[in-house]
Amino acid sequence: MARAATTTDAFNAVAEPRRRQILDALVHGERSVNDLVEQLGVAQPVVSKHLRVLREVGLVRAREDGRQRFYRLDAAPLREVYDWVRDYEQLWSERFELLDTVLEELKQEE
Amino acid sequence: MTETSGRRATVTTPTDTQILITREFDAPRHLVYRAYTEPELIRRWWHANRGEIQSIEIDLRVGGLWKYAMKANGGFEFSFHGQYREIVPDERLVSTETFSGAPGVEALDTTTFTEKDGGTYLEILVQHQTQESRDAHLESGMEAGLQDALSLLEQAVRELA
Numbered sequence: 001m002a003r004a005a006t007t008t009d010a011f012n013a014v015a016e017p018r019r020r021q022i023l024d025a026l027v028h029g030e031r032s033v034n035d036l037v038e039q040l041g042v043a044q045p046v047v048s049k050h051l052r053v054l055r056e057v058g059l060v061r062a063r064e065d066g067r068q069r070f071y072r073l074d075a076a077p078l079r080e081v082y083d084w085v086r087d088y089e090q091l092w093s094e095r096f097e098l099l100d101t102v103l104e105e106l107k108q109e110e
Numbered sequence: 111m112t113e114t115s116g117r118r119a120t121v122t123t124p125t126d127t128q129i130l131i132t133r134e135f136d137a138p139r140h141l142v143y144r145a146y147t148e149p150e151l152i153r154r155w156w157h158a159n160r161g162e163i164q165s166i167e168i169d170l171r172v173g174g175l176w177k178y179a180m181k182a183n184g185g186f187e188f189s190f191h192g193q194y195r196e197i198v199p200d201e202r203l204v205s206t207e208t209f210s211g212a213p214g215v216e217a218l219d220t221t222t223f224t225e226k227d228g229g230t231y232l233e234i235l236v237q238h239q240t241q242e243s244r245d246a247h248l249e250s251g252m253e254a255g256l257q258d259a260l261s262l263l264e265q266a267v268r269e270l271a
Contacts, residue, residue, distance in 0.1 A: 012241075084248045088129075089121035091158055096119050096133045098155035102145045103137035110141075 010077035013057045018042065019050045026060060026073040033069060127244050129236040139223040139230040143200045146221070152178070161186075172197055176205065192219070207236070215243040 014020055018040070025031055025039050033051065037044045051071060054060040058077045063070045119133045135142050145151045149166040157163045161182035168176045177191035189210045195218070196204035203221040217238045224231040238244035 084245075085121050085123065088248050089119055089131075091160070092119040092121060092131050092133070094158035094160070095155050096135075098158065099142075099145055100135065102151055102154050103135055103141055106141045106144065106151075107137055 010057050010059055013053055013059055016050070016053075018046070019054055022047070022050055022054065023059065023073060026071060030063070030070045030072040033071070036071070123244070123248075126241040127238045129238075129244060129247060131234040131236070133232050134226060135230045135232060137230060138228070139225055140200045142230040142232060143223050146223075147203070156180075164189075170194065170197065192216075209247065212243065212246055215239075215246070217243065217247065 014023065021040055022036060025036055031039070033044060033047055036047050036051075040047065051060060051062075055062060058074060060071045061074050063072070117134055117136075119131060122130045124130050145155065147168065147170055149168050152166045152168075153163050156166070156178060157180060161180050161184075164179040164181055164187070166178050168174075170176075172194055174194045175191065176194065177189055179187070179189035181187045191208055191210075192206035194203065194205045196202065201223055203219075205219050205221075207217045207219045208215060215238075217236050220233075220235045220237070222233045222235075224233070236244075236247065238247060
């Protein structure tokens with residue numbers, strides 16, 4: 001599963017702490033840019049910049065309502081990140097189950 | 111053998127450059143340490159049923175080298191190697207780790223064995239220098255063609271039970 005080197009996928013997008021804060025804020029529901037500016041205590045251009053990155057990788061979706069633009073979370077692209085960690089966890093689970101067997105034998109030898 | 115949450119391996123990424131692997135074992139920590147540091151014992155679990163171990167080399171002293179080589183079921187050959195930086199018998203191992211698929215990338219592994227309720231709590235903290243190498247490390251399991259081996263694995267585990 002090859003990935004681009006720049007911030008063009010979910011994995012890199014969530015690596016930035018400020019963007020994770022935005023995602024955390026959106027977990028609780030739709031927010032306007034102003035809501036996010038207020039909640040995070042960060043200047044509006046900074047919030048907008050991060051929202052743009054998150055939109056590009058499909059992690060947030062925008063909705064226009066009058067003069068306001070609302071953002072909501074779309075967690076589907078995070079699935080890829082999650083899968084990697086779960087695959088790696090599966091590898092270690094298998095190792096450790098075998099290790100359990102080895103340990104049972106060692107205990108009996110003692 | 112009942113499986114509790116502590117008996118499951120958990121993998122988390124505490125920071126952008128770290129991987130943390132934890133698991134509890136129903137055995138005293140000096141045995142877990144042995145199974146972790148003696149080549150004949152490592153041979154029996156490190157393969158995770160996903161291939162054949164070709165060699166396990168361990169020179170267990172500060173500055174000593176280690177290397178685990180394996181051929182995955184798909185035919186992919188790979189190895190991990192590194193150097194021991196700190197050794198506290200039964201308690202703590204610190205070593206560097208490099209994957210043959212990414213020769214220039216070195217991680218620092220801190221493995222801690224802690225006594226817990228008559229058993230052992232094992233913690234492996236993998237510290238990478240960059241997020242890219244951490245991500246590549248997480249991916250390495252897949253590169254080794256591990257998914258193909260899954261059904262085989264399930265069978266092997268059932269036989270163990």
